[in-house]
Amino acid sequence: MTKILLILHVLAAVIAVGPVTVAGSMFPAAVRRATGPSDGKEAVAAVRLLHRICRVYAVVGLAVPVFGFATAGSLHVLGTPWLVVSIVLTGLAALVLALLILPAQETVLADLTRTDSGAATAAARLEPARIRRLAMLTGTFNLLWATVTVLMIVRPGSTTGV
Numbered sequence: 001m002t003k004i005l006l007i008l009h010v011l012a013a014v015i016a017v018g019p020v021t022v023a024g025s026m027f028p029a030a031v032r033r034a035t036g037p038s039d040g041k042e043a044v045a046a047v048r049l050l051h052r053i054c055r056v057y058a059v060v061g062l063a064v065p066v067f068g069f070a071t072a073g074s075l076h077v078l079g080t081p082w083l084v085v086s087i088v089l090t091g092l093a094a095l096v097l098a099l100l101i102l103p104a105q106e107t108v109l110a111d112l113t114r115t116d117s118g119a120a121t122a123a124a125r126l127e128p129a130r131i132r133r134l135a136m137l138t139g140t141f142n143l144l145w146a147t148v149t150v151l152m153i154v155r156p157g158s159t160t161g162v
Helices: 002-034 040-060 063-075 081-113 118-123 128-154
Strands: none
Touching: 002 040, 002 063, 002 081, 002 128, 040 081, 063 081, 081 128
């Protein structure tokens, strides 16, 4: 049963966190394109799609800690320091995504899609500092997940012998 839980945990992490990481990273550049001189409708559609991917896969990502706790319980490692650190970092990543990245994306998307705005007006509302901050937050989210991934692979004190 432990192997099945571990497989489900890893699959959930790859399937859920991967798309959020990629779509979130692409979002700021897509916003820059949408506020540029090009055809705004296709660019705004791309921004909308990237936000939807982030939002949907964030919910799907809730399976990662569920399977993670089940796996850790079956391995009897719930109190180990590397796992506690991983849990804290996962919680921080979830908070950054839920409380900072997704709301910022929603605000940006709302500014882009206001009916009274052309590309020039949207560009004026979306100052570069906002987009850079969103890119930084996404980078922070990605770094937190990369750290958790390393901890899950290296597992200090592991008995695997690797």
